Amino acid sequence: KAGVTQTPRYLIKTRGQQVTLSCSPISGHRSVSWYQQTPGQGLQFLFEYFSETQRNKGNFPGRFSGRQFSNSRSEMNVSTLELGDSALYLCASSQLTGTSTDTQYFGPGTRLTVL
């Protein structure tokens, strides 16, 4: 079974631009979560989608948004990029058969650099 895939792997943008990152979960997984990883703040939860609905949201400004499609693929968008948005963005998928925590499997990440 193929793992979680993320595209693109690397991205360079300038301040003020917007960016869209894509995540394809493991086949059969319906939950997709997004995390931001930086040296200063570590791994921080952005949001989680399940069946095309955002179920959880972390403490990030509204510039960060996401969506999930009917095939469970997910995209996240960051508008009006700031230098501090430079980070590794990780996507994770899980089967999530109920309301309890399920095991999350991570993709390789997208490295975003904002100049």
Place this chain on the structure above:
Amino acid sequence: AQSVTQPDIHITVSEGASLELRCNYSYGATPYLFWYVQSPGQGLQLLLKYFSGDTLVQGIKGFEAEFKRSQSSFNLRKPSVHWSDAAEYFCAVGARNNDMRFGAGTRLTVKP
């Protein structure tokens, strides 16, 4: 609110030596606990997880972890470290609805 503390930012061990990485959690109910490993520039790979049952959990690559409720700990161990184990290790606690919180990570260096 749940939280995770990994007291050691960086640990150096010699190849062949034993390893223990510490993890303490704070959570009001029975936690779901995870250890992940991350190589430079890569995503996170699941090493092992604890949901319930036997408090000693076996994982991949020869790792194990023990859940101790009385100490709110979930320490990761390996009896003999290999050079390829050098990486960053993250402990995480999960609650309902996949709301996972990660520790700050412990970077492991392996000396030849």
